[in-house]
Amino acid sequence: MSDTVKILLVEDDKIVASIVKKYLDLRGYLVHHAGDGVSGLKEFEKYKFDLLILDVMMPHKDGYNLAEEIRQRDQYVPILFMSSNNMPKDKIKAFQTGADDYIAKPVDMEELELRIKVILKRQNSEPKVDFDREEDPQEIHIGQYTLDFPYQKLSRGDDTRKLTTREAELLRFLYRKRNGLIKREYILQEVWGDDDYYKGRSLDVFMSRLRKYLKDDPSIEILNVHGIGFKFLVAEPSK
Structure with missing residues (x-):
């Protein structure tokens, strides 16, 4: 994977964050880590990322609220939730807030990378909707x-x-x-x-x-x- 792919990882568990970041860094990704939702939003506003990986349960601002705020700013950047909350209602809520995918903890690193590749491939192959076409007035x-x-x-x-x-x-x-x-x-x-x-x-x-x-x-x-x-x-x- 090209080292031009930038990922924002928002995860409050330092051990999990270290494992994920180290693995993805070794695979050629550039991973920025934020330890909570508030700092994650600041990182998102400061830099341009190709994909976001968000934990759900975090201090100050949880992953759902963070995703909703990000979707108000950018409707296309891919969001992958990574959480130990694995009931159907949790996954449904994630997709309602704008998630592209959802992976359960404990995370298998190979599966995580495969999901990242699938999301990025789909993102790069799908044309964006043209909202300025003549037949679509504002x-x-x-x-x-x-x-x-x-x-x-x-x-x-x-x-x-x-x-x-x-x-x-x-x-x-x-x-x-x-x-x-x-x-x-x-x-x-x-x-x-x-x-x-x-x-x-x-x-x-x-x-x-x-x-x-x-x-x-x-x-x-x-x-x-x-x-x-x-x-x-x-x-x-x-x-």
């Missing part, structure tokens, strides 16, 4: 709502809600495919990058959030087509 009118995509704001009259990056991406994608059946796998591939099981569970959570955000406009409806996908219905204004 402000999208959805029924009584307006989605300001660059600023991730959803407004209805004087009521404005700040969306997460993933919420804004999903809402915009659904609007593009409005009034037709959209398969779950297609949504996951286009918005999340793959159709992993845990990301599928995360999709259901995000759909529930969007229903809540849009509930005051009766012309908008998100239908769950069991076993297939969703329909994002927006009634056309009467002429």
Whole structure:
């Protein structure tokens, strides 16, 4: 692996951090280590990294909160969670906060490197979404709502809600495919990058959030087509 690959490792366990850093350094990676979420965010803002490895349980700022803050700043940098919390709910929460992968502790170093290689290969081979295409205006009118995509704001009259990056991406994608059946796998591939099981569970959570955000406009409806996908219905204004 080229030594140009820079990794930010945020891990409060000094022994685990030392083992991971030493192994990856020997494999040709450049690893910066931060001992907690607060210092991890400072490192992220100071340098450009190709991939982040985050522990979950840390002092001052846990991995979930750190990932959410990072996703507000950068929606593309790969995030790999490394945690001893291995219940399904923990993995689901990780993907909801923007993770690309999740590996359980104690970590096998060869598996960790393989996961890093897969993430980086996928990252380098997937084109970024072009958010400035002519058919994608910065402000999208959805029924009584307006989605300001660059600023991730959803407004209805004087009521404005700040969306997460993933919420804004999903809402915009659904609007593009409005009034037709959209398969779950297609949504996951286009918005999340793959159709992993845990990301599928995360999709259901995000759909529930969007229903809540849009509930005051009766012309908008998100239908769950069991076993297939969703329909994002927006009634056309009467002429």
